[in-house]
Amino acid sequence: MSPVVEEIRLSLPHIELAAHIFGPEDGLPVIALHGWLDNANSFARLAPKLTGLRIVALDFAGHGHSDHRPRGAGYALADYAFDVLCVAEQLGWERFALLGHSLGAIVSVVIAGSFPERVTRMGLIDGIVARSGPEGDAAERMGQALQAQLDLEHKRKSVHPTLDRAVEARMKGLVA
Structure with a gap:
């Protein structure tokens, strides 16, 4: 028997996100x-094994069935964190x-780190810290990041002939 999962849409003031x-x-x-x-x-596969928990597995903006942000809006860590806090507010979860x-x-x-009084516990899988480098490279790296964002508008979306091929490409990450 398959575990029961409810799929929902969360209409935040600035974006609509999907969740399981x-x-x-x-x-x-x-919040997963x-x-x-x-x-x-x-x-x-993991969530049904974690009994006694009410798990809301969120699709980040631009991922899964969630909406993409409008052109010019950011996908920075603070943007994702803001979305999560808005989700917690909508769910009525003061602490989670x-x-x-x-x-x-x-x-x-x-x-x-920003709201320790709201977070009861954390489970982190493969958490890494963003690369930092010499300050002399910062302007060049910022320019590369901004150019990559500009290039997104003209980037061809991936099309895979089968679902299995799409899954295989995602499992290989950036090298697919």
């Missing part, structure tokens, strides 16, 4: 945050745990 909900309504509140280029389904993988782990640390 696992566990009983009276379970301890947990996936990694970069992933989605809420990352937690589909965070379960984060990769990018989700980093966003979890940003939230917990």
